[in-house]
Structure formats: C-alpha cells, structure tokens
Amino acid sequence: MSQYEISALKQELTGLAMVDDPRLVRQKSRDFFWYSPVLKRQLDHVSGDLVVTPRNEAEVIRVLKACYAQGVPVTPRGAGTGNYGQAMPLSGGVVLNLAEMRAVREIGEGRVVTEPGAIIAKIDEETRAHSRQEMRMFPSTYRTASIGGFIGGGSGGVGSITWGGLRDFGNVLRLRIVTMEAEPRQLELTGEDLHKVMHAYGTNGIITEVEAPLAPAYDWTEVIVGFDDFMTGARYANDLARQDGILKKLITPIAAPTPHDYLSRDHSFARRDQSVVLLMIAPHAMDAFLTFHQRATGNAAAGGKSEILFRSDKTTEEERKNLPPVYELAWNHTTLCARRVERDITYLQVLYPFPGQLELIEKIHKHFGDEVPAHLEFVRFDGDITCFGLPLVHFSDEKRLEEIMTIHEDMGAPIFNPHRFTLEEGGMKQTDAVQLAFKREADPRGLLNPGKMIAWDDPEFDYSSQKTYLFPGMQSAE
Amino acid sequence: MSQYEISALKQELTGLAMVDDPRLVRQKSRDFFWYSPVLKRQLDHVSGDLVVTPRNEAEVIRVLKACYAQGVPVTPRGAGTGNYGQAMPLSGGVVLNLAEMRAVREIGEGRVVTEPGAIIAKIDEETRAHSRQEMRMFPSTYRTASIGGFIGGGSGGVGSITWGGLRDFGNVLRLRIVTMEAEPRQLELTGEDLHKVMHAYGTNGIITEVEAPLAPAYDWTEVIVGFDDFMTGARYANDLARQDGILKKLITPIAAPTPHDYLSRDHSFARRDQSVVLLMIAPHAMDAFLTFHQRATGNAAAGGKSEILFRSDKTTEEERKNLPPVYELAWNHTTLCARRVERDITYLQVLYPFPGQLELIEKIHKHFGDEVPAHLEFVRFDGDITCFGLPLVHFSDEKRLEEIMTIHEDMGAPIFNPHRFTLEEGGMKQTDAVQLAFKREADPRGLLNPGKMIAWDDPEFDYSSQKTYLFPGMQSAE
Numbered sequence: 024m025s026q027y028e029i030s031a032l033k034q035e036l037t038g039l040a041m042v043d044d045p046r047l048v049r050q051k052s053r054d055f056f057w058y059s060p061v062l063k064r065q066l067d068h069v070s071g072d073l074v075v076t077p078r079n080e081a082e083v084i085r086v087l088k089a090c091y092a093q094g095v096p097v098t099p100r101g102a103g104t105g106n107y108g109q110a111m112p113l114s115g116g117v118v119l120n121l122a123e124m125r126a127v128r129e130i131g132e133g134r135v136v137t138e139p140g141a142i143i144a145k146i147d148e149e150t151r152a153h154s155r156q157e158m159r160m161f162p163s164t165y166r167t168a169s170i171g172g173f174i175g176g177g178s179g180g181v182g183s184i185t186w187g188g189l190r191d192f193g194n195v196l197r198l199r200i201v202t203m204e205a206e207p208r209q210l211e212l213t214g215e216d217l218h219k220v221m222h223a224y225g226t227n228g229i230i231t232e233v234e235a236p237l238a239p240a241y242d243w244t245e246v247i248v249g250f251d252d253f254m255t256g257a258r259y260a261n262d263l264a265r266q267d268g269i270l271k272k273l274i275t276p277i278a279a280p281t282p283h284d285y286l287s288r289d290h291s292f293a294r295r296d297q298s299v300v301l302l303m304i305a306p307h308a309m310d311a312f313l314t315f316h317q318r319a320t321g322n323a324a325a326g327g328k329s330e331i332l333f334r335s336d337k338t339t340e341e342e343r344k345n346l347p348p349v350y351e352l353a354w355n356h357t358t359l360c361a362r363r364v365e366r367d368i369t370y371l372q373v374l375y376p377f378p379g380q381l382e383l384i385e386k387i388h389k390h391f392g393d394e395v396p397a398h399l400e401f402v403r404f405d406g407d408i409t410c411f412g413l414p415l416v417h418f419s420d421e422k423r424l425e426e427i428m429t430i431h432e433d434m435g436a437p438i439f440n441p442h443r444f445t446l447e448e449g450g451m452k453q454t455d456a457v458q459l460a461f462k463r464e465a466d467p468r469g470l471l472n473p474g475k476m477i478a479w480d481d482p483e484f485d486y487s488s489q490k491t492y493l494f495p496g497m498q499s500a501e
Numbered sequence: 502m503s504q505y506e507i508s509a510l511k512q513e514l515t516g517l518a519m520v521d522d523p524r525l526v527r528q529k530s531r532d533f534f535w536y537s538p539v540l541k542r543q544l545d546h547v548s549g550d551l552v553v554t555p556r557n558e559a560e561v562i563r564v565l566k567a568c569y570a571q572g573v574p575v576t577p578r579g580a581g582t583g584n585y586g587q588a589m590p591l592s593g594g595v596v597l598n599l600a601e602m603r604a605v606r607e608i609g610e611g612r613v614v615t616e617p618g619a620i621i622a623k624i625d626e627e628t629r630a631h632s633r634q635e636m637r638m639f640p641s642t643y644r645t646a647s648i649g650g651f652i653g654g655g656s657g658g659v660g661s662i663t664w665g666g667l668r669d670f671g672n673v674l675r676l677r678i679v680t681m682e683a684e685p686r687q688l689e690l691t692g693e694d695l696h697k698v699m700h701a702y703g704t705n706g707i708i709t710e711v712e713a714p715l716a717p718a719y720d721w722t723e724v725i726v727g728f729d730d731f732m733t734g735a736r737y738a739n740d741l742a743r744q745d746g747i748l749k750k751l752i753t754p755i756a757a758p759t760p761h762d763y764l765s766r767d768h769s770f771a772r773r774d775q776s777v778v779l780l781m782i783a784p785h786a787m788d789a790f791l792t793f794h795q796r797a798t799g800n801a802a803a804g805g806k807s808e809i810l811f812r813s814d815k816t817t818e819e820e821r822k823n824l825p826p827v828y829e830l831a832w833n834h835t836t837l838c839a840r841r842v843e844r845d846i847t848y849l850q851v852l853y854p855f856p857g858q859l860e861l862i863e864k865i866h867k868h869f870g871d872e873v874p875a876h877l878e879f880v881r882f883d884g885d886i887t888c889f890g891l892p893l894v895h896f897s898d899e900k901r902l903e904e905i906m907t908i909h910e911d912m913g914a915p916i917f918n919p920h921r922f923t924l925e926e927g928g929m930k931q932t933d934a935v936q937l938a939f940k941r942e943a944d945p946r947g948l949l950n951p952g953k954m955i956a957w958d959d960p961e962f963d964y965s966s967q968k969t970y971l972f973p974g975m976q977s978a979e
C-alpha cells in the first residue's frame with residue numbers, strides 16, 4: 024500500500040490521464056536498470072503509485088502543484104530506456120509520463136523546438152522532411168528514447184564523433200522547465216543555466232520544451248570492417264576518427280568473439296575470431312573513406328588481415344529491411360545484444376583519456392582477457408579525439424565487479440559507474456554544486472525523483488569511502 | 502620577342518579567344534607574387550606570350566594539343582590570386598586563362614560539380630539558392646579566386662577549423678583533368694589519385710571539372726573580441742577551437758598593433774594596444790559561444806581585460822554594407838591590409854605543431870618582438886586542434902628574412918616558405934614522388950608551368966643546402 028494519499032491526489036487531478044493499476048504502474052516504473060546485477064538486486068521491487076500522463080505544460084503544472092501540496096514525490100519519465108534506474112521512483116509516488124507531449128513545434132535553420140516526450144527518431148523524420156536536417160547526436164535507443172529523457176539522463180552517442188558530448192556548449196540550445204513549488208514557475212534556460220538541469224535525472228525541474236541544434240541530414244552509409252586483431256581495428260578506428268575531411272557519425276570497435284557470438288543473430292557477418300569496427304559514413308565521403316581504408320590496411324602485415332564485411336550501399340533495400348541499423352549494434356546496444364544471448368553479462372563505462380588511449384586500451388584488455396571483452400566508442404572529447412569504452416563484463420559477483428572497476432581506475436581509465444543509481448556515484452563522484460543549488464530553488468521540498476542526488480540527501484557523504492550510497496527513502500522490498 | 506612560334510600557334514588556334522597585346526598578356530601573367538620582396542625581385546619581368554581563354558574542355562584540348570606539337574609551355578591560370586608566382590609563366594608561352602569556364606554543373610546532397618574557373622563565392626551563391634549548402638572551406642580570396650586555382654595552388658582557409666586542410670581525404674571528391682600529350686587524355690581522378698594533381702601548381706594536368714563536398718550554409722555571425730594581452734587572446738582562441746559543440750568557421754588571433762594600424766581603415770574598432778580574435782560563428786551557436794565567452798573571460802584577471810568589439814548580428818544591414826566581411830581581414834588578407842599601409846611588410850607561413858602550440862607561439866613572438874607581429878589561424882590538423890601562423894614581417898633584407906625563418910625552424914615551428922616559387926621549397930622541401938611520377942605520364946615534354954617542380958628539372962637538387970633553386974628556363978629580365 025502506498026504511503027501517500029493517492030486517492031486525494033487523483034481527485035485533485037480529475038480530467039488528467041491517470042493509471043493506478045499496480046501492474047501497469049510497475050511497468051512504467053522500470054527502466055533498463057536490470058543491465059546491472061547490482062541495481063537489479065537493489066531496485067527490482069521499486070514501483071510508483073500512480074502514472075499521470077499530461078498532454079501539455081498546463082497539465083504538468085497541475086500535477087506538480089497538487090503533488091507539492093500533498094508532499095507526493097514526482098519522477099519524470101520519457102521512454103524509460105535509461106540504464107541506471109534513473110527514471111525509477113525510489114520512494115513511490117507519481118510517475119510523470121511525458122510520452123504524450125511529443126509535438127515537434129518549430130523547425131528552423133540549424134534548430135528544432137520540440138516537446139520533451141518526442142521520440143528522437145520521430146523528430147528526425149520531421150526535420151528531414153522539412154529541410155533535410157537531423158539531430159546532431161542520438162543514443163542508440165534512437166527509435167524508442169525521448170529527447171527529454173536523453174537530456175535528463177543521457178550523455179551522447181551516435182554523432183559524438185563529430186559533435187562531442189551532450190554536455191558540450193551548443194549541443195542543447197534552450198530548455199523550458201517547470202519547477203516543483205507551491206506555484207510552479209516556468210523558466211527558460213540557456214547558456215550556462217542549461218547545466219543546472221541537463222543530466223540531472225529530473226531531480227530539479229521538469230523539462231517541457233527543448234530547443235536543439237540540427238545538422239544536415241544524410242542517408243548515412245553503414246560499413247562493417249573485420250580485423251584479425253582487435254588492436255589493429257582500434258588503431259584503424261582512431262586514425263579514421265582523426266580524418267578531419269571524412270564526415271562520419273559512428274566509429275565502434277568491438278573485439279572478437281562478441282560480433283560473432285552476440286551480434287550475429289542479426290548481422291551474421293564475422294568469424295568467431297574476428298573483431299569488427301562499425302561505421303556510419305556520409306555517402307559523399309565514401310570515396311574518401313575507401314581511400315583511407317586502402318591506405319590504412321594496405322600494408323598492415325603485422326596486424327593480420329582486414330576486410331570490409333558489410334556496406335549498406337551494396338545491399339538492396341529488401342536486404343536492409345531485415346537488418347537492424349548498425350547503430351543498434353553499437354553504444355549500449357552492444358550490451359543489450361550480448362545479454363540477449365548470455366544473461367550473466369553486464370558492462371562498464373570507461374573513459375580512455377587522450378592522448379594515451381590506445382596504449383591504455385591494450386594494457387587493460389591484456390590484463391582482463393576474456394572476462395572483459397572490449398567495446399570502444401570513438402568521440403570528440405574537449406577538442407581531442409579519444410574513446411569511451413563500454414566493455415562487456417562476464418559477471419561473477421559484485422565484489423569482483425568492484426575490483427574490475429578499481430583496476431581500471433588504478434590503470435588510469437576513469438569509470439562512470441553504471442551500477443549505481445545516484446548522479447554522483449554514476450558520474451564525477453562529487454557534488455555538482457550548480458545542480459544542488461538549483462534543486463534548492465526549483466524543488467525546495469525535495470520531491471522530484473527522490474534519492475538520486477546524494478548531495479541533497481546526505482551532504483556529508485564520503486565518496487572516497489568506496490561505500491555504496493544507501494537511500495533511506497527507498498521503498499522496502501516486500 | 503618570344504622564343505616560340507606564336508604566330509603559327511595563333512593560326513592553329515583560330516576561333517579561340519586569344520590576346521597577345523603585351524601589356525594585357527603581362528597583366529594576366531602576374532599574381533600576388535609581390536607579397537614577397539624576394540619573388541618581386543626574381544619574377545617581376547616574367548610574362549607569357551599569349552593568353553588563351555577556352556570556353557570548354559574541347560577548347561582546352563585544342564590548346565594543349567597545339568602547344569604540345571609546337572613545344573610551347575602552358576601555364577594554367579584561375580584568377581591569379583596565388584601568392585608565390587604559382588600562375589606565372591616563367592618561360593613564357595601560353596597563359597591558359599580558365600576564367601570563362603565557370604559553370605556550376607550539378608548540385609547534389611553534400612556535393613557540387615563545377616568547371617574550374619568558377620569563383621568560389623559564385624559557387625556558394627548557387628548552392629545556397631539551390632539547397633542551403635555551401636563550400637566546406639575557402640581562401641580569404643573567396644570573392645575573387647577560382648575553385649580550380651584553389652585546388653591547384655591553395656591549402657585551406659576559412660572553414661579549416663572544422664574540416665581541416667584541402668589536402669585531407671574528403672575535402673575534394675573528384676577532379677577531371679586533361680593531360681599535355683600529343684593526344685591529350687581526359688582522366689577522372691578520385692581517392693588517392695587526387696593527390697597527383699592537388700596543390701601541384703598545374704604542373705601535371707589541367708583541371709577541367711571539380712567535384713567538391715558541401716556543408717550546410719549558414720549566415721555566419723561575425724564577432725571580433727579585443728584583448729589587452731595577445732597570449733590571452735591566443736589561449737581563448739585555442740579553447741574556443743576545442744569546443745566541439747560550437748560550430749564555427751574562423752578563429753583568427755591578431756596581435757596589437759596590427760588591428761589598429763592596418764585593419765582599421767575598414768573596421769575601426771581596436772585601440773592601438775589591443776589584440777583581437779576574429780570569429781565566424783553559426784547563428785544557432787551564438788548563445789553557446791557567448792556562454793563560452795563569459796566563462797573564458799569572466800575570471801581572466803591575470804591577462805587583462807577583454808571585450809566584444811563587434812557583432813554582425815548587432816549591426817544593421819546598412820552598417821554591414823560598408824564593412825568588408827571579417828574573413829577579408831583574416832588568412833592572407835591580413836598581410837594585404839598591412840601592405841596597403843606599409844609597403845615594407847611581408848609575411849611567413851608557420852605551423853605550430855600540436856600540442857605545444859601555445860608555448861611555442863609565446864616563445865617565438867617574445868623572441869622577435871615588433872619585427873614579426875603575430876597572426877594565427879586555428880585549424881584542425883590531422884585530427885588535432887592547432888594553428889598556423891601567418892605573421893607579418895617588417896622586411897629589412899633577404900638575409901634577415903632567411904634568418905627569421907631559420908630561427909622559427911630551430912625553435913620547432915616548420916615554415917612553408919612563401920618566398921619561393923617552387924612546389925618543393927614552398928612546401929615539404931622534398932620531392933613529391935607521386936606528383937613527379939604523374940608529371941612523367943601527363944606532361945612528358947615538361948611543358949606545363951615550367952620551373953615550378955624542382956624534381957622534374959633537377960632531380961639532384963639538395964634541399965638541405967639552404968640554396969634557392971634557380972630555374973635555368975626562366976626568362977631573362979631585360
């Protein structure tokens with residue numbers, strides 16, 4: 024039974040789309056937290072009490088005002104594809120489902136204005152039709168994730184090899200938010216203020232409108248290159264990433280045997296001992312890419328053979344229909360594909376700092392061997408070309424998982440821990456003073472997505488203690 | 502008097518547009534070689550014998566065939582804005598003026614096909630009108646230079662901060678050339694083959710068609726930021742260049758007093774002791790840029806004050822009409838503006854290698870002081886952000902000029918010597934085996950732009966000797 028006066032709240036919200044069937048509410052209280060065996064154990068029982076689905080900002084305001092008055096927590100939800108329980112209502116209360124606020128409101132040169140629940144692929148459909156423009160970057164959950172959820176919980180993805188991360192100045196132009204107060208305010212955030220709510224898990228405001236930059240749309244050519252040796256592929260990827268004149272959207276090296284064992288159900292392309300690099304290349308850059316490829320692999324005697332295994336521009340439309348887009352083998356989809364085959368697989372999020380990324384990758388993967396199969400995503404990062412790792416991990420127990428992360432950090436590769444549900448532990452392991460200060464203003468009662476910002480709940484928390492934060496407000500498992 | 506049978510040639514070419522009035526021919530035999538006091542001394546007397554202006558490729562073939570048969574040199578010319586006498590016919594003969602072959606033939610998504618004589622700004626006019634696309638990069642001679650001349654003699658420019666240099670894979674897609682043989686051949690070059698003729702000064706083929714990539718067109722916002730201290734401006738420029746999410750086309754730091762003394766006739770903006778950074782920013786990135794600016798200059802107590810001196814988005818159309826575009830204060834236009842005021846000024850072309858560019862700039866300019874006023878152009882270079890220098894030089898004599906260049910190289914900054922008319926001396930100071938081999942194929946009699954490729958004339962030339970190459974085929978001065 025809920026600890027909140029849900030019936031009074033429902034009364035108050037008459038006329039809004041609401042669901043309180045516990046089975047349905049539980050469904051909408053979950054995300055991809057189960058990627059992590061740690062979060063699976065901690066959060067599996069979590070559920071909200073009521074799902075409210077506003078159709079517009081006025082309805083959002085009604086919900087926030089009522090919940091504020093009654094002290095009911097509100098956890099915003101886009102499409103619920105986050106990986107760390109970001110959208111899970113740890114203390115129950117209202118799940119604010121923004122999926123119906125999905126209009127694309129305005130398209131201009133280099134910009135689009137949308138409601139928060141718009142699915143990213145749907146935005147692109149409209150901007151492409153309007154003026155052959157598209158979003159600069161998207162998560163590999165392109166076809167299911169909302170723009171509001173991407174900004175609230177994501178970090179970058181397909182396109183980051185050209186544009187850097189979501190957090191970089193210029194990759195989000197404006198956000199309109201509603202605060203959680205007695206009289207909710209509507210605020211327009213630009214510039215420095217954007218960082219108050221970006222990647223804040225909805226803990227300090229509900230995004231009700233997004234203005235994002237657009238890039239020219241292309242029918243990106245998908246390419247998969249196979250390598251006998253993973254490090255040869257990683258070096259190839261790094262070199263290609265550094266080709267300033269070759270426009271690309273994705274550069275993803277994945278070590279054998281992942282391509283064969285986990286990705287082949289869809290794309291049956293690689294031998295078991297073959298590593299791959301997945302690519303998305305602008306069609307008008309294909310000749311340049313093939314020239315690069317020839318040069319890069321022409322005299323790679325040392326690293327064994329390489330070959331182009333797949334080119335979407337050499338397949339028929341019919342053939343492509345039966346294949347997933349290549350980005351659905353990349354970013355966090357690699358993990359998803361692997362988990363479909365082996366349930367014990369989880370993953371890490373690693374940064375290999377420039378300029379030593381290749382040496383570090385080699386060292387780390389030599390150290391772990393088959394326990395941690397390599398998966399890299401090349402990106403621009405603060406002006407340099409380097410890569411993140413989203414390596415798979417064959418999970419044994421939580422202690423070993425911690426150990427694997429510690430070894431990474433000791434070797435010089437920072438971890439963004441995907442086995443924690445708090446902003447700080449999954450991020451920079453320190454208080455974000457800007458987000459905290461803004462939460463004081465915009466959510467004075469601490470009702471937005473409770474338990475996700477340690478700095479709010481426990482300002483004294485010691486990040487160096489290696490202890491996992493335990494949110495006291497968490498629902499207890501039955 | 503000419504050493505060639507010009508009258509027979511004219512006979513042969515009846516029907517083509519020809520000029521042999523020596524005054525007019527001399528005009529079309531010159532470029533901006535006089536930027537260099539060394540080249541001015543060496544080349545001032547040079548002139549062709551006949552200017553032929555073909556209207557199409559068939560006419561180009563007629564000219565080449567006739568000249569081949571009669572052993573008359575042919576020097577292609579676009580708009581003649583090159584800086585090193587590239588388009589000057591050292592041995593006389595025919596100046597092949599491609600200015601009338603200026604059609605834009607085809608515009609597609611991310612690509613344009615043009616004739617070689619098309620002025621770059623004119624190409625953009627058409628691609629903008631067609632589909633809001635524009636050239637990825639252009640020389641600051643945008644409004645006068647031809648695309649064929651840019652590819653034959655240029656290296657990059659406005660746009661290189663995003664796309665790298667012209668030589669990078671993908672920045673030219675295809676070239677069609679005509680060879681200088683008994684029966685001229687038409688060849689289509691793509692991929693690796695492009696480097697056979699790119700930046701070859703027209704020594705091994707006449708470009709008759711260009712396919713180049715396009716980027717989305719924006720009405721770039723021009724910004725000029727003033728700094729009390731040049732190095733603070735240089736660091737600001739470097740930091741801005743590294744902002745992956747802020748789309749920009751130009752980042753140009755220029756040290757005081759150049760902005761005030763030489764650039765102010767047009768833009769009277771800077772105090773005499775003020776250094777500037779010239780910028781072109783995508784309109785939809787302006788908010789992000791201003792956020793960057795605020796952050797970068799907010800606490801720059803150490804480096805003195807900075808202020809935004811000019812923003813094109815804050816001027817009226819009327820005001821802008823009286824101002825040159827900001828790129829006409831940048832790249833090699835800075836030198837041009839300076840020379841308009843002080844005749845003794847010349848310049849250098851310097852590469853500051855990543856990652857030590859800022860330290861090296863500081864060291865070099867401290868060393869030279871007012872003799873070599875700093876001017877930088879930030880670019881992407883093989884995947885890194887760094888900058889070229891186009892510093893001004895107060896010329897005293899040729900010996901000192903050489904010394905200044907030697908000091909640069911000794912300090913670790915390679916020079917692309919703009920006081921030499923040969924490919925090798927102005928470039929990598931070594932034979933380009935690919936271009937040489939292709940010249941053997943495409944110009945077996947060595948009639949295309951003679952004297953520009955040392956490797957052809959004097960395979961034994963010793964680049965380390967510090968001696969200037971003397972082309973024996975050069976016309977003697979009267």
Ligand SMILES: Cc1cc2nc3c(=O)[nH]c(=O)nc-3n(C[C@H](O)[C@H](O)[C@H](O)COP(=O)(O)OP(=O)(O)OC[C@H]3O[C@@H](n4cnc5c(N)ncnc54)[C@H](O)[C@@H]3O)c2cc1C
Nearest residue numbers: 101102103104105169172173175176177178180225230355
């Ligand atoms: C297979 C797979 C692949 C993935 N690939 C990537 C990737 O490439 N890059 C990447 O960054 N992420 C990736 N993710 C994570 C996630 O899919 C993305 O971040 C996605 O953009 C989240 O969108 P969503 O609509 O599902 O958000 P949700 O999961 O619904 O929400 C995410 C967070 O934002 C908050 N939120 C949602 N809407 C709002 C709003 N309107 N106002 C305020 N806060 C709000 C939620 O409370 C939550 O904290 C991946 C996940 C999976 C499962």
Ligand SMILES: Cc1cc2nc3c(=O)[nH]c(=O)nc-3n(C[C@H](O)[C@H](O)[C@H](O)COP(=O)(O)OP(=O)(O)OC[C@H]3O[C@@H](n4cnc5c(N)ncnc54)[C@H](O)[C@@H]3O)c2cc1C
Nearest residue numbers: 579580581582583647650651653654655656658703708833
């Ligand atoms: C003020 C000023 C600023 C400049 N700024 C820049 C800059 O930012 N970046 C830069 O790269 N350069 C710059 N330059 C140099 C020059 O302007 C450019 O390289 C320009 O693109 C040359 O074009 P053009 O048509 O004038 O070529 P030309 O000077 O006519 O020719 C250049 C070379 O190409 C050859 N050529 C011309 N047409 C053909 C053809 N069809 N086939 C084969 N060969 C051919 C010529 O023989 C010659 O060797 C600048 C020069 C000046 C004077």
